Amino acid sequence: MAATSASASSSSNSAEQDALKALTFQRLHPKTYLERFVAEDIRPDGRDFDEWRDVSLNVGSISTADGSALVRLGSTTVVCGVKAEIAEPELDRPQEGFLVPNLDLPAICSPKFKPGPPTDEAQVLSDRLNDVLVSSCVVSTTSLCIEPGKAAWVLYVDATCINYDGNAFDATLLAMVAALKNTTLPKATYNEETKRTICSRKIREPLQIGRLPTSFSFGIFDGTHILADPTSFEEPLLDTTVSVVIDESGGLTSVMQLGLGIIGGDDLLNKCIDAAKDCWRKTRKGVYGAS
Amino acid sequence: MAQSNFDRRRINGPDESYQPLFESEDERETRWKAGEPRKGRAARDIRPIFLKAGLINQANGSAYIETEKTKIACAVYGPRQSKTTVYNEKGRLNVEVKFAPFSCTRRRVPIRDAEDRSVAVQIQQALIPAVRLELLPKSTIDIFVTIIENDGIEGCIAAGSVAASVALADAGIEMLGLVASSSAAVVGKEIWMDPTEEEGHIASGSLVLAGMPALGTITSVWQSGAMAPDEAIKCMEACQECCADVHSVMAQSLLENAPNT
Numbered sequence: 020m021a022a023t024s025a026s027a028s029s030s031s032n033s034a035e036q037d038a039l040k041a042l043t044f045q046r047l048h049p050k051t052y053l054e055r056f057v058a059e060d061i062r063p064d065g066r067d068f069d070e071w072r073d074v075s076l077n078v079g080s081i082s083t084a085d086g087s088a089l090v091r092l093g094s095t096t097v098v099c100g101v102k103a104e105i106a107e108p109e110l111d112r113p114q115e116g117f118l119v120p121n122l123d124l125p126a127i128c129s130p131k132f133k134p135g136p137p138t139d140e141a142q143v144l145s146d147r148l149n150d151v152l153v154s155s156c157v158v159s160t161t162s163l164c165i166e167p168g169k170a171a172w173v174l175y176v177d178a179t180c181i182n183y184d185g186n187a188f189d190a191t192l193l194a195m196v197a198a199l200k201n202t203t204l205p206k207a208t209y210n211e212e213t214k215r216t217i218c219s220r221k222i223r224e225p226l227q228i229g230r231l232p233t234s235f236s237f238g239i240f241d242g243t244h245i246l247a248d249p250t251s252f253e254e255p256l257l258d259t260t261v262s263v264v265i266d267e268s269g270g271l272t273s274v275m276q277l278g279l280g281i282i283g284g285d286d287l288l289n290k291c292i293d294a295a296k297d298c299w300r301k302t303r304k305g306v307y308g309a310s
Numbered sequence: 311m312a313q314s315n316f317d318r319r320r321i322n323g324p325d326e327s328y329q330p331l332f333e334s335e336d337e338r339e340t341r342w343k344a345g346e347p348r349k350g351r352a353a354r355d356i357r358p359i360f361l362k363a364g365l366i367n368q369a370n371g372s373a374y375i376e377t378e379k380t381k382i383a384c385a386v387y388g389p390r391q392s393k394t395t396v397y398n399e400k401g402r403l404n405v406e407v408k409f410a411p412f413s414c415t416r417r418r419v420p421i422r423d424a425e426d427r428s429v430a431v432q433i434q435q436a437l438i439p440a441v442r443l444e445l446l447p448k449s450t451i452d453i454f455v456t457i458i459e460n461d462g463i464e465g466c467i468a469a470g471s472v473a474a475s476v477a478l479a480d481a482g483i484e485m486l487g488l489v490a491s492s493s494a495a496v497v498g499k500e501i502w503m504d505p506t507e508e509e510g511h512i513a514s515g516s517l518v519l520a521g522m523p524a525l526g527t528i529t530s531v532w533q534s535g536a537m538a539p540d541e542a543i544k545c546m547e548a549c550q551e552c553c554a555d556v557h558s559v560m561a562q563s564l565l566e567n568a569p570n571t
Contacts, residue, residue, distance in 0.1 A: 081459045103330065106326060173323045
């Protein structure tokens, strides 16, 4: 009994030691670690270059928010809530409401974020998300008007990352659009005499949603290899990140590129766009649920 | 609530926006009147707890707790090197609490304010006696709590302490015992356990107690509002009984997560 347990423990010990060595190598030489995997046509988490992580979407679980969504993209977890408030429209745009998206990457989600004001990464992501939401016209700001020039809805779309394992952009866009789709606003009427807007507790109307964009991000490693859906280990080692946004009819909405620039020219970009459309067709088509 | 702060690091909305006002005639008929029994539960029942450890794989330890409408995620990073140059013989325990902007009925501005800080201090006071900080010189343990949905501030403090304790255990940090916490409120002549936000508003006083049921000790008591001294003692006794139940839920969730690590 003791002998078998001793041999079992020694074999498990060597397996543990190997795992420890691999972990140390990963920590000290991350780029070489990834290069070794890429040479074998596989990635450290076992996926192929063009394989995407599973997505799960859960809407409407937060009762204090007017609309909410929780997205898990592999291990990356983002929770998004929509709060609606009322404000006076801008003077030069009296018929328009406001859509204010923001992504917060707090210290809870990753050891590389420290507590404090939003980091560069969070600011850049918020800005990119704002661009995509505005340019795809997910919610038309004119539909948010209650009384021209007097009152309009302001939708604060706040996303918080709970666990950051790479590709926060895709997960957050998914969460924001799903939360907006889930949002209901109380029926508001502007009273001319009291100059106040009163909302009904009983009647709630869903938002008028325009397009439903989905984004697909790729990382370019070593100038040639396209890795779909990079994890937090792969992200700092990539030269360039390309994000392709596709709307609900499979059409291309926008393409964004961050980083050193693509050496291969248009060819790599076309490959990314085709891979994104392919993934959309196969898995992400119905991700927002029946509309 | 008018807020006119321009935050240059975020996308900003209009200068001032306020919460929607509802018609007064729609006032809910479900207002509680004195002498009525509690709605939905018995006076001494706590809300069912869903507790899961290890959901945040980036952190050393983590826990997610859900009690009906209160949802809190907690992550522990550490022990890691203290950034200060001052030598600290005992480890430092640093707790940071963040309310998500959509977590309360009124939208919260993302800037941290006094309420965040006071909840953090209370969770820290509940945990410090339990963690063996003397084994971790020159180190800091960072506990980050994110409140995703808030239904009663006392419930948040209690659930936050429970989640932080489970996260610390999940991280493998040595402790003297698991810290369980529960809250109570005095409503009329009765003591109601685990009050929600509505119940907290109608209560005359509330109490949050944290302790280690395994050692039979109390680590922190916080009482606010008006209550007679004997009511306070009764609240504390009721909380201690609840803590024992909560402790078994915490131990169960850690055991369930153990084969995964």
